[in-house]
Amino acid sequence: MALHVMSKGTAATLLVGLTVACSGEERVVSSGPAEAAPEAPALEVTRAAIVRDSDARVVTQTIVRGLAHPDPAIRRAAVLALARQHSIDAVPRLRRSLRDTDPAVRRAASLGIAALEERAPEDAVQALAGALAAESTPDTRAAMIRDLGRLRTDRALASVVPALHSE
Secondary structure: OOOEEEOOOOOOOOOOEEEEEEOOEEEEEEOOOOOOOOOOOHHHHHHHHHHHHHHOOOOOHHHHHHHOOOOHHHHHHHHHHHHOOOOHHHHHHHHHHOOOOOHHHHHHHHHHHHOOHHHOOHHHHHHHHHHHHHOOOHHHHHHHHHHHHHHOOHHHHHHHHHHHHOO
16 A cells, blocks of 8 residues: 655545654645545644643643744744743743744743733843843834833833833
8 A cells, every 4th residue: 555645734635544743743644535524734733732731721742842833823822821821930931932033922922921920030031121122023022011011120120211212
């Protein structure tokens, strides 16, 4: 029996199929076309799994893998799942996400740190202040300024003033 490997975007249907993990991506392995319903995109399944796991209020492997996913929408969903936990334990991962290449992911990480409010550790406040100083995207800068204000610490508020005077 010959097996055919199709990309995750292929709209082919399957006679006999199974999903296998291949370097972090889902791939469909099939013996050929049939009359089954098309498969939902892997992107939606991953987002759904992250949302499901975020409701449990624990950091799962799905969320951790989502933080390193190549799709920024998946990374953002994973960071928001961490943010929903309002947990000091999420801070190291949120700090790393402040340096993400995608502005929406950086905004989500900023929100996650701000959700801790007065409980945010000093290193998280410092990381957010540093991210603000390096940020060039106006919407993300505005979100970081708002989030530093929510933290209400001297260090956070001190970093807001220079940011308001710069572009």
